[in-house]
Amino acid sequence: xxxxxxxxxxxxxxxxxxxxxxxxxxxxxxxxxxxxxxxxxxxxxxxxxxxxxxxxxxxxxxxxxxxxxxxxxxxxxxxxxxxxxxxxxxxxxxxxxxxxxxxxxxxxxxxxxxxxxxxxxxxxxxxxxxxxxxxxxxxxxxxxxxxxxxxxxxxxxxxxxxxxxxxxxxxxxxxxxxxxxxxxxxxxxxxxxxxxxxxxxxxxxxxxxxxxxxxxxxxxxxxxxxxxxxxxxxxxxxxxxxxxxxxxxxxxxxxxxxxxxxxxxxxxxxxxxxxxxxxxxxxxxxxxxxxxxxxxxxxxxxxxxx
Amino acid sequence: xxxxxxxxxxxxxxxxxxxxxxxxxxxxxxxxxxxxxxxxxxxxxxxxxxxxxxxxxxxxxxxxxxxxxxxxxxxxxxxxxxxxxxxxxxxxxxxxxxxxxxxxxxxxxxxxxxxxxxxxxxxxxxxxxxxxxxxxxxxxxxxxxxxxxxxxxxxxxxxxxxxxxxxxxxxxxxxxxxxxxxxxxxxxxxxxxxxxxxxxxxxxxxxxxxxxxxxxxxxxxxxxxxxxxxxxxxxxxxxxxxxxxxxxxxxxxxxxxxxxxxxxxxxxxxxxxxxxxxxxxxxxxxxxxxxxxxxxxxxxxxxxxxxxxxxxxxxxxxxxxxxxxxxxxxxxxxxxxxxxxxxxxxxxxxxxxxxxxxxx
Numbered sequence: 001x002x003x004x005x006x007x008x009x010x011x012x013x014x015x016x017x018x019x020x021x022x023x024x025x026x027x028x029x030x031x032x033x034x035x036x037x038x039x040x041x042x043x044x045x046x047x048x049x050x051x052x053x054x055x056x057x058x059x060x061x062x063x064x065x066x067x068x069x070x071x072x073x074x075x076x077x078x079x080x081x082x083x084x085x086x087x088x089x090x091x092x093x094x095x096x097x098x099x100x101x102x103x104x105x106x107x108x109x110x111x112x113x114x115x116x117x118x119x120x121x122x123x124x125x126x127x128x129x130x131x132x133x134x135x136x137x138x139x140x141x142x143x144x145x146x147x148x149x150x151x152x153x154x155x156x157x158x159x160x161x162x163x164x165x166x167x168x169x170x171x172x173x174x175x176x177x178x179x180x181x182x183x184x185x186x187x188x189x190x191x192x193x194x195x196x197x198x199x200x201x202x203x204x205x206x207x208x209x210x211x212x213x214x215x216x217x218x219x220x221x222x223x224x225x226x227x228x229x230x231x232x233x234x235x236x237x238x239x240x241x242x243x244x245x246x247x248x249x250x251x252x253x254x255x256x257x258x259x260x261x262x263x264x265x266x267x268x269x270x271x272x273x274x275x276x277x278x279x280x281x282x283x284x285x286x287x288x289x290x291x292x293x294x295x296x297x298x299x300x301x302x303x304x305x306x
Numbered sequence: 307x308x309x310x311x312x313x314x315x316x317x318x319x320x321x322x323x324x325x326x327x328x329x330x331x332x333x334x335x336x337x338x339x340x341x342x343x344x345x346x347x348x349x350x351x352x353x354x355x356x357x358x359x360x361x362x363x364x365x366x367x368x369x370x371x372x373x374x375x376x377x378x379x380x381x382x383x384x385x386x387x388x389x390x391x392x393x394x395x396x397x398x399x400x401x402x403x404x405x406x407x408x409x410x411x412x413x414x415x416x417x418x419x420x421x422x423x424x425x426x427x428x429x430x431x432x433x434x435x436x437x438x439x440x441x442x443x444x445x446x447x448x449x450x451x452x453x454x455x456x457x458x459x460x461x462x463x464x465x466x467x468x469x470x471x472x473x474x475x476x477x478x479x480x481x482x483x484x485x486x487x488x489x490x491x492x493x494x495x496x497x498x499x500x501x502x503x504x505x506x507x508x509x510x511x512x513x514x515x516x517x518x519x520x521x522x523x524x525x526x527x528x529x530x531x532x533x534x535x536x537x538x539x540x541x542x543x544x545x546x547x548x549x550x551x552x553x554x555x556x557x558x559x560x561x562x563x564x565x566x567x568x569x570x571x572x573x574x575x576x577x578x579x580x581x582x583x584x585x586x587x588x589x590x591x592x593x594x595x596x597x598x599x600x601x602x603x604x605x606x607x608x609x610x611x612x613x614x615x616x617x618x619x620x621x622x623x624x625x626x627x628x629x630x631x632x633x634x635x636x637x638x639x640x641x642x643x644x645x646x647x648x649x650x651x652x653x654x655x656x657x658x659x660x661x662x663x664x665x666x
Contacts, residue, residue, distance in 0.1 A: 040455065080645065089310070089656065090648040093394055093455070097595055098644040105637025109343075112632055219634075224463050231456045270471035277460040281446075288452040303312065 011255060016147060017213055019251025021046070021205040021222075023150045025229035026236070026243045027157055028201025033233055034161065035194035036174035036297035040096025041081055042202050043226030044103025049074040049203025050210035051107040054119055054217045063122040067146060067207050074203020075196045077103055082192050089301050104220060114217045122146070122212060144212055146204065151244065153201070158240035170194060174295035177302040187302050202226065224277065231280045237293040246283075253279055310656040320654040325600055325607070328646035329614070335646075336639045345629050353628060354621030354636075367620050369507025373578050374619045377402070377570035379515040379612035381594035383522045384563030386603040390526075391538040393559045397443065397458030398567040399591025400465035401436040405568025406575035407472055408435025410488055410582045413497035414477060417489065424496040428572060429510075436568015437561050439465065444560035448553045454560065462591070470584050477582050487583035491576045499577030511573030515612075518566060522605040535559065567591060593619075596644045615640065 025042050032039050052073030057066025077099060084095040122144045161167035170190060172180040177187045209225065210217050228250060236242035257272045265272070333355075337347030358367035381398045388395050395401075409432030416424045443457035472478075477488040491497045502508045526532035538545040538555060570590065575582055597615050601608030622636030 084645065084648050088649045088652040090651060094599060094644075095648055097396060098641065098648060101592060101596065102638065102641030102645060105634050105639075105641045108634035109632055109638055112634070224460070227456060227459050231453075231460070234453065234456070268471060268475070270467040270474075274464045274467040277463045281442075281452075281457050281460050284456060285446055285450050285452050288446075288450050303310065 011259060013143070015248060015251045015255045016143065017251075018254045019247040020147045020150045021208045021213060021225055022229050022232060022250055023154065023244060023247035024146075024205035024208060025202045025226055026232040026247060027150070027153050027240060028198035028205075029229055030233050030236065030238060030240060030243055031157060031161075031170070031201075032194050032198035033298055034174045034238060034295055035170050035191050036177055036295050036300065036302075037085065037191050037195055038092045038096065038299040039078065039081055039099070039195060039198055040093060040230065041078070041099025041103065041226075042096075042198075042229050043222055043224065044100035045074040045077045045199050045202035046103075046206035046209070046222045046226045046229075047107040047220065048077045048103045048110075049206030050222060051111045051114070051206075051217060052203065053207025054114055054117075054210040055110065057119050057211060058114060058117055061120050063120055063211055066119070066211055067204060070203040070207030071200040072203070074201070074206065075199040077106075078195050078199025078202075081199070082195050085301070086188050086192055086195075089303055092299050092301070100226070108219045111217050111219065115219075117217065119211050119215050119217075121215070146208055146212065149204075150208075154240045154244045161240070171295070174297055177297045177300070181302070181304055187304070191302070202229075205229070228276065228280050231284055234294075235283050235287055237287070238295065239293075250276060250280070309659050310652070311659050313655055313657055316654050321602060324650040324654055325602065325611070325647060327650050328600070328643060331646040331650070332639065332643045335642055339635065339638065339642075340631065343631070343635060345631055350625055350629055350631060353625045354618055354639075356621075357624050358617055358620040361624075367624070369501075369505060370620050371613060371616050372507035372512045373509070375612045375616035376509075376511040376515040377574055377590045378594050378597045378615050379609055380511065380518055380570040380573075381563070381567045381591060382597035382601065382608045382612060383515070383518045383605060384566035385594055386598045386601070386605070386608060387522065387525075387535060388559035388563050389539075389598055390603050391535045391555055391559055392542070393556055394455045395440060395443070395458050395560050395563045396455055396595060397440070397460075397462045397591070398563065398594055399587060399589065400458070400462035401439045401564040401567035402571035402574075402591045403462075403465040403469050403587050404439040405432040405436035405571030406582060406586060407469060407477070407571075408432055408438075408568065409572030410491060410575045411472070411477060413491060413494065413576065414489060416496070417494055420496050422496070425499070425510075425576075428497060428576060429569065432568045432572025433565040434568070436571065437565040439568070440560045440564020441557075444557050444564075447556055447560075454556070458560075466587070469582070469586060473582050473584050473586075479581075488581045490580045492580040497576055499573050501577075509573065509577045511570065511577060514569055514573065516609075519605045519609050526605065531558065567594075593640060596640055599644060599647055 025046055029039065029042055049070035053066040053070030056069035057063045081095055081099050084090040085092050161171065169185055173185060173187050173190050181187050206222055209222060214221065232243055232246045232250065235246045253276050257275050261269050261272050333351050337351050340350040341347045358364065358371065381402065385395055385398060409428045412431035413424060413428040439461055440458065442461060443454040446452040446457055447454045473486050473488060479487060479489045499509050499511065526536065534545065534550045534555060537548060538550055575586065579586055593615060597608060597611045601611035618636060618640060625631040626633055
């Protein structure tokens with residue numbers, strides 16, 4: 001065992017990379033839940049995003065096109081959720097599960113010929129001057145563009161929810177859809193847009209795993225990240241910046257756990273590998289006492305009877 | 307303009323018809339999917355649904371129907387109790403694994419003792435393992451209000467790591483030449499969940515699944531607790547006024563589904579599968595969710611749905627070897643089924659009407 005081999009700078013830098021898929025999926029789901037919809041299909045949308053992004057970037061050689069395809073792939077799958085919950089008025093929990101089960105199978109089917117293929121690399125941005133600062137430079141300013149996009153999305157979602165009319169309407173729909181409907185807002189339309197946004201974000205998060213974090217395609221490679229993202233939204237009490245904090249916390253645990261495995265700590269590998277899931281449970285327990293910040297209409301079906 | 311009008315009462319006729327319509331729609335769209343994959347759709351669908359029952363080798367496949375259907379039915383019966391009350395245990399896969407580990411562990415602890423009580427102890431241990439794993443989200447929900455969906459799901463991943471750990475360590479076969487996996491319980495007489503009638507596929511798990519169906523039917527239709535479960539799901543406010551104790555209901559529903567999933571895992575590991583190994587679980591815990599919904603959360607429905615789902619598993623394997631249909635295609639096929647079911651359920655609860663545009 002040699003803990004000295006763990007380089008703190010690299011650790012923090014890779015923590016940010018590990019946190020990004022979680023962050024992307026969580027910020028999308030946060031918007032969906034703010035609109036009063038509980039989409040448990042995050043895992044399914046992520047894995048479909050992962051394979052769509054992977055396939056397109058391998059075929060075209062462009063990771064950028066891959067990420068665009070991933071966002072579209074995630075959004076298309078979430079469209080199925082829209083059909084089920086917004087038009088067929090199906091139970092949201094069951095529909096989300098259906099999305100995940102379907103997505104896992106569908107991605108495995110699409111990904112058959114991509115096992116073992118290496119995707120084109122995106123390359124990191126070295127922000128001039130800033131990236132040359134010792135310690136802080138490599139940690140903060142030498143990453144791939146999608147990582148920065150994730151952080152920008154958090155800021156954008158935060159500002160939109162807090163300061164804009166759109167954000168206010170979205171929150172109104174999530175808090176009390178009957179009142180929002182009575183005021184003349186198109187509840188279903190707003191929810192559909194939120195769900196599609198959530199799907200696109202989850203797709204991006206999935207592609208981040210298959211194109212940058214790993215980068216490779218294996219069946220079921222998201223391994224519960226989508227579910228952790230759902231927990232993260234609860235952890236964040238539906239606040240964007242807390243989602244960022246939470247994602248980095250979980251990213252940190254994942255990376256630390258992997259580093260401890262590599263360093264050959266005396267704890268068996270399996271126990272280290274299960275730690276992120278156990279910590280998720282612990283965090284949920286600690287935070288579940290306070291439910292006041294959850295959107296009041298979360299998970300309820302809206303049907304205008306007249 | 308088409309409008310949806312909520313039915314005062316869910317339509318009985320449609321609630322029976324939707325599973326059938328969903329199966330038909332899945333066949334059509336599944337056929338399209340298979341055609342896209344370059345297979346003859348009619349042949350593929352025929353292979354999946356016809357071959358295991360009436361094909362040339364049906365004598366071999368029919369018993370498999372029981373072997374594959376039993377765990378699905380056992381797990382789905384447990385899940386349906388909770389689903390009816392709005393308690394979502396989606397971690398049955400983890401409870402299934404823990405049941406297998408506990409059951410096999412108890413059996414292997416006695417190895418090579420030859421005694422009649424080994425198997426019953428394994429059964430109890432398996433049920434206990436599953437119950438224990440489901441009791442965690444139940445306890446956390448009752449005590450802290452933690453979301454049981456996320457906790458039970460997280461515990462699946464923990465259980466998978468446990469499985470890897472015990473098959474490489476604690477339960478590893480000491481005479482296994484270093485290969486991962488436990489001793490094969492099939493060759494340990496006292497612990498083997500053998501077929502009760504040779505060649506029929508009928509083992510203790512199948513018997514237990516049938517008992518569970520009857521038990522659930524009686525519980526839901528003839529017992530106060532079953533009434534409370536249904537009441538909580540259909541009219542939560544009324545349930546509150548009627549004095550239903552939600553904590554008791556959560557502990558019962560989650561605990562019961564965990565114990566049944568654990569039993570399913572134990573019967574599987576002691577019988578058809580034979581040993582604890584890293585990839586012992588094949589996703590029955592998740593497929594059972596589809597079975598529960600396809601069976602309309604009704605015990606008899608679940609029995610039929612379990613049979614149908616087992617058919618797609620076996621037919622899928624045949625299609626895999628005969629037509630080269632990818633394994634994942636069957637997974638998509640099963641996922642599709644749940645989709646169509648949820649979509650067509652609209653017709654159970656709503657009436658579709660053509661309406662003129664009026665000013666309200």
